[in-house]
Amino acid sequence: ITQNPTKYDPLKHPENNKIRREWFLSEMHKQGKLTKEEYDTAxxxxxxxKFTGDLKKIINPEIQSYFVENCIEEVIxxxxxxxxxxxxxAKSLIYRGGYKIYTTIDQEMQTYLEQKYADPKTFPxxxxxxxxxxxxVIMDTNGKLLALVGDRGEKTGNMLYNYATHIQRQPGSTIKPISSYALAIENDYLNFSSMVEDSPIKLKDPSTGVEKDWPVNVYGQYLGKITVDEALQRSTNTIPVKLVEMLTPSKVFDFVKASYGFMGLIDPNDRDLSSMSLGGMTKGVSTLELTAAYQIFANGGLYTKPYSYTKVxxxxxxxxxxKSTVPKRIISSETATVxxxxxxxxxxGRIxxxxxxxxxxxxxxxxxxTSSNDYDHWFIGFTPYYVAGVWLGYDTNISINYxxxxxxxxxxWRNIMSGIHSKLPTKDFxxxxxxVAAEYCIETGELAGPNCTKKSMGYYKPSFIPPVCTLHSGTAQSADGENHNSQNPVSSSSSSVSTSSSSSVTSQQSSSSQSSSSKSSSSKNNNGR
Incomplete structure (x- = not known):
C-alpha cells in the first residue's frame, strides 16, 4: 500500500510526488538496484x-444518485x-464482491428529475x-420504481439523508382515499354519491372532561348533507372520522397495515380515529410508501411493494x-374504478x-x-402511465407559510410531471x-330524474346503485318493485342500496361530463388540505 497516497497523489500534489519518486530512484541506485545509466535515464x-487524469474526479469521486443509493439499501x-x-x-458483497445489480431506473427520467430539483425555479x-x-418519487402503476430524489438542490455527496425513504411524516388527508373511503366503498357502505352528514362528533377533553366538537374542517364550517363526491373534493374531515368510527379504528388499522405495509405504523397508538381517518399518526409514512399505496387506484386495485431492482x-x-413482483389484491377492480x-x-374540481x-x-x-399546522405538505397523483408523490417539510416542526x-x-408535482408526460400519447385509464355511469341529483345523491336540475356524473358498482331521485320524482322503486331506501350508516338520510340497475343508467364509459354546480359555500378554497 502506498504510503500517504493523498500527500503524494501526482495530480493533487505533483511536487510532493516528484520528491518522493526521485528519493526512491536515489535509494535504488545506492543499493545497486539501478546502474548509473539507468538512474540518469530515470x-x-x-x-x-507529466500525469494525465481528471482532477475534478479525483477531488470529487463519483456521486451516486439517490436512486442508486436506495437500490443498494434495498439489496442489502x-x-x-x-x-x-x-x-x-451484505455490504461487503455489494461493494467488494463483484455483484451486478439490475435496476429498474429510467435513466432519462432520473436525470430530468435531478436537473429539475437542482433548479430553484422549479419550486413554487x-x-x-x-x-x-x-x-x-415516480413509479409505474405496478410498483416499479423509475426515478427518485431525496432532497432539493444538487446532490454533493454520497449516502446523504434521503427524504424520500429515510423520514416518516404524518400524511394528513392523503390517508383518506387509501383507508376510510376505499374500505367503505369496497364493503358497500357508500357509493359515489351517497349523502353523508358533514357535522362534528363529540369528544371529551381528557384534561377537563368537557365535550367539544371534533374535527374542524379547513373551510371553517359544517355543511350538513353532502355527497361523497363533494366530501372528497372538499377534503372534508368529519366524513372520514365517521367512517372510521363506523368501521372501527382497529379494522381500518389492520387493513392499512396489511395492504401497504407502512413501517411507521405503531400498534396500538395508531389504532385510533385521528391516525386512521386524518393521518395523525405517531410517526407517519415515507414518500415512497405513500406513493406506492396510490397505485391501487391506477391499476384496478392491486398492490406491489415498490422495488428498484429485478435481480442480482x-x-x-x-x-x-x-425480485418477486407478484401483486396482491387490495380492493376490487370495481371499487378501484369508483x-x-x-x-x-x-x-x-367541480367545486x-x-x-x-x-x-x-x-x-x-x-x-x-397537510399535517397539523402546515408542517408537512403532500400531493400524490396518478395517471395512466405513472404514480408520483411529492413531500415538502422541515426537519423540525416549522409551518410552511405559503x-x-x-x-x-x-x-x-405539476412542474415535474408535465415534462414527464409532454411527449407521451394521451390515453385513458x-x-x-x-x-355503471349515470347522472345523479346533487341534492339527494340519487340517480337524476327528469325533474332534477342540479346534476353530476357518478360511477357505481353494480352492487350499490342508488334509486331514482325521490325528492323530485316521487318514491323510488327498484326494478324488482321493492323500495330499497335505507339509512346510510354515516348519515341521517342517504341514497339507498339497490340490488338491481335502474333503466336510466348506462355502462361505464371512458369519458364523463358534469353539469351544474354543487351546494354553494362561502368557505375558502381548501385545495391542498
Whole structure:
C-alpha cells in the first residue's frame, strides 16, 4: 500500500510526488538496484514527467444518485432478510464482491428529475426565510420504481439523508382515499354519491372532561348533507372520522397495515380515529410508501411493494436475488374504478375548479395532504402511465407559510410531471366495465330524474346503485318493485342500496361530463388540505 497516497497523489500534489519518486530512484541506485545509466535515464524522465487524469474526479469521486443509493439499501436489506446474511457481510458483497445489480431506473427520467430539483425555479414560492426539504418519487402503476430524489438542490455527496425513504411524516388527508373511503366503498357502505352528514362528533377533553366538537374542517364550517363526491373534493374531515368510527379504528388499522405495509405504523397508538381517518399518526409514512399505496387506484386495485431492482448476480453470474413482483389484491377492480373517478374529480374540481396539479394532456387523479399546522405538505397523483408523490417539510416542526400563493406541493408535482408526460400519447385509464355511469341529483345523491336540475356524473358498482331521485320524482322503486331506501350508516338520510340497475343508467364509459354546480359555500378554497 502506498504510503500517504493523498500527500503524494501526482495530480493533487505533483511536487510532493516528484520528491518522493526521485528519493526512491536515489535509494535504488545506492543499493545497486539501478546502474548509473539507468538512474540518469530515470531521473531525466522524472524531471519532465507529466500525469494525465481528471482532477475534478479525483477531488470529487463519483456521486451516486439517490436512486442508486436506495437500490443498494434495498439489496442489502433483501440479502439480510432473504438469505440471512449479516448487514456488514451484505455490504461487503455489494461493494467488494463483484455483484451486478439490475435496476429498474429510467435513466432519462432520473436525470430530468435531478436537473429539475437542482433548479430553484422549479419550486413554487413560499414565505418562509428558508425553503423546506422536498422529495419526489415516480413509479409505474405496478410498483416499479423509475426515478427518485431525496432532497432539493444538487446532490454533493454520497449516502446523504434521503427524504424520500429515510423520514416518516404524518400524511394528513392523503390517508383518506387509501383507508376510510376505499374500505367503505369496497364493503358497500357508500357509493359515489351517497349523502353523508358533514357535522362534528363529540369528544371529551381528557384534561377537563368537557365535550367539544371534533374535527374542524379547513373551510371553517359544517355543511350538513353532502355527497361523497363533494366530501372528497372538499377534503372534508368529519366524513372520514365517521367512517372510521363506523368501521372501527382497529379494522381500518389492520387493513392499512396489511395492504401497504407502512413501517411507521405503531400498534396500538395508531389504532385510533385521528391516525386512521386524518393521518395523525405517531410517526407517519415515507414518500415512497405513500406513493406506492396510490397505485391501487391506477391499476384496478392491486398492490406491489415498490422495488428498484429485478435481480442480482454474483461475480460468476449466478443469480443471488431475484425480485418477486407478484401483486396482491387490495380492493376490487370495481371499487378501484369508483375511487379512480372520485379522485379524478378532486383534480378536475367541480367545486373549486381545476387544481394546480392538473396536467393538460392526460387524465389524472390525486389527493393533497397537510399535517397539523402546515408542517408537512403532500400531493400524490396518478395517471395512466405513472404514480408520483411529492413531500415538502422541515426537519423540525416549522409551518410552511405559503398563502396567498398556491398550495406548493400541487404546483411542484405539476412542474415535474408535465415534462414527464409532454411527449407521451394521451390515453385513458383501464376501467372495470361492470361499473355503471349515470347522472345523479346533487341534492339527494340519487340517480337524476327528469325533474332534477342540479346534476353530476357518478360511477357505481353494480352492487350499490342508488334509486331514482325521490325528492323530485316521487318514491323510488327498484326494478324488482321493492323500495330499497335505507339509512346510510354515516348519515341521517342517504341514497339507498339497490340490488338491481335502474333503466336510466348506462355502462361505464371512458369519458364523463358534469353539469351544474354543487351546494354553494362561502368557505375558502381548501385545495391542498
Amino acid at each position: 531521473m531525466a524522465e522524472s524531471a519532465n514527467m 436489506n433483501d440479502l439480510v432478510t432473504e438469505l440471512g446474511y449479516t448487514k456488514d457481510y 414560492k413560499i414565505n418562509n426565510p428558508e425553503y423546506p426539504h422536498s422529495s419526489f 448476480l454474483d461475480a460468476e453470474n449466478k443469480v443471488v436475488l431475484e 375511487m379512480n373517478r372520485l379522485l379524478q374529480n378532486v383534480v378536475e 373549486y375548479g381545476k387544481s394546480n396539479a392538473k396536467l393538460s394532456n392526460t387524465p389524472m387523479g390525486g389527493k393533497t395532504g 398563502k396567498p400563493n398556491p398550495y406548493p406541493a400541487m404546483v411542484l 383501464q376501467y372495470n366495465q361492470n361499473v
